[in-house]
Amino acid sequence: MSTPNGVSAMGTGSGVLVLADVTRVHGRGPTAVHALRGVSLTVGAGELVAVMGPSGSGKSTLLNLAGGLDHATAGMVAVEDMDLDALSAAQLAAVRRRHVGYVFQDLNLIPALTAAENVSLPLELDGATACIARRQAREALAEVGLLELVDRFPDDMSGGQQQRVAIARALVGDRRLILADEPTGALDSETGEEVLRLLRARCDAGAAGLLVTHEARHAGWADRVVFLRDGAVVDETAYAVTPQAIATSS
Amino acid sequence: MAIRQGLLALLDEGPAYGYALKTLFEERTGGTWPLNIGQVYTTLGRLERDGLVESAGQTEAGHPLYALTAAGREEVSAWFSAPVPRERAERDELAIKLALAITAPGVDVRALVQVQRSESMRVLQELTRLKANADSEGDAAWLLVVDRLIFDAEAELRWLDHCESRVVRLAAARKKHRSAAAGTRVSTR
Structure with missing residues (x-):
């Protein structure tokens, strides 16, 4: 069961996100902290x-590395076949803007901007014309069922609606990699479930999703669940179709 | 117990015969708990003996019909208004296994916890997939049952996390204890 380096090794080049034998060490010498130890993971x-994993197991480090917000000490992180370590700062920023969508627990919506403006902002930062950015933002908001609220400000929306705006912002444009860190935050269980349904639907439509959560019920929406402990992958479960699931667990 | 109360609740809606009760029960609980027709007739026999159910003629096809007595109706309304007793009478194999493992020499409790965690997670994934593919209105009763199983699996996973952190803390405390004891021996030498 415990083969920390081998469990999820899948060869490179096949996934939207590939981590190959990634190690991240904070500090050096005797006080060095190994946040990740030889983690390999491919998300297609x-x-x-x-x-999943207890606090301090390396979940957030993994997500930060996948999004190019942190650098691996050893090993390789690739998004859409681009080795993030080989990119210049400007190239890396472009990958983050164009290919990666983030959904965080604290939504980071800008209160002075409407839903549509919040969603179109990353596109405009990336040089899209206001007209194209706005059209794509409307499409993304329509996809999360908020077309009628495009001109609302975040403060005039419920927590669930705000979270859907944050998801629309993560999805806008051609991003194929979605990184979600406890995306249901403080939402109640029904609204939290809607968020997971949206992520699931987006992945079913071809995106690659990496979800960090301590909620087993949310991890249940995933195709695979990877368990981290002390910076290493200790196990993972694959979804397998067995129609008898209900009968055998009752 | 649940079959007995379930049949009473269905009969509260009108007289029915055995096979119809079996079908109704399965439909209304989302097919999660299939009943054996023999079980249904045995239960009806006991309910009749206990004065909660009485014979009410037969269908055109000759199936014996059952109806609630006044006592039976009282039993149904008591059931719907009272909580289900939560003392766990049945033996919980997993709890027994972990309790024994924690004190048994040579058992890697963290590995045991992880094996169980993966299994429970796999079940949770399967249940979630069933739920994801269901029709939220048409399958409403069945979805409630699925949710129940999902929350059960989640509770088990949370409990496993709790067990693991407890085991880790215990191991750390023992280690500290041992090194403190070793320190004492050195100083007295």
């Missing part, structure tokens, strides 16, 4: 992978 198009 159409796949939602959940990462």
Whole structure:
């Protein structure tokens, strides 16, 4: 069961996100902290992978590395076949803007901007014309069922609606990699479930999703669940079709 | 117990015969708990003996019909208004296994917890997939049952996390204890 380096090794080049034998060490010498130890993980198009583990197991480090917000000490992180370590700062920023969508627990919506403006902002930052950015933002908001609220400000929306705006912002444009860190935050269980349904639907439509959560019920939406402990992958479960699931667990 | 109360609740809606009760029960609980027709007739016999159910003629096809007595109706309304007793009478194999493992020499409790965690997670994934593919209106009763199983699996996973952190803390405390004891021996030498 415990083969920390081998469990999820899948060869490179096949996934939207590939981590190959990734190690992240904070500090050096005797006080060095190994946040990740030789983690390999591939997330393909159409796949939602959940990462679970106790606090301090390396979940957030994994997500930060996948999004190019942090650098690996050893090993390789690739998004859409681009080795993030080989990119210049400007190239890396472009990958983050164009290919990666983030959904965080604190939504980071800008209160002075409407839903549509919040969603179109990353596109405009990336040089899209206001007209194209706005059209794509409307499409993304329509996809999360908020077309009628495009001109609302975040403060005039419910928590669930705000979270859907944050998801629309993560999905806008051609992003194929979605990184979600406890995306249901403080939402109640029904609204939280809607968020997971949206992520699931987006992955079913071809995106690659990496979800970090401590909620088993949310991880249940994933195709695979990877368990981290002390910075290493200790196990993972694959979804297998067995129609008898209900009968055998009753 | 649930079959007995379930049949009474269905009969509260009108007289029915055995096979119809079996079908109704399965439909209304989303097919999660298939009944054996023999079980249904045995239960009806006991309910009749206990004065909660009485014979009410037969269908055109000759199936014996059952109806609730006044006592039976009282029993149904008591059931719907009272909580289900929560003392766990049945033996919980997993709890027994972990309790024994924690004190048994040579058992890797963290590995045991992880094996169980993966299994429970796999079940949770399957249940979630069933739910994801269901029709939220047409399958409403069945979805409630699925949700129940999902929350059960989640509770088990949370409990496993709790067990693991407890085991880790215990191991750390023992280690500290041992090194403190070793320190004492050194100083007295």
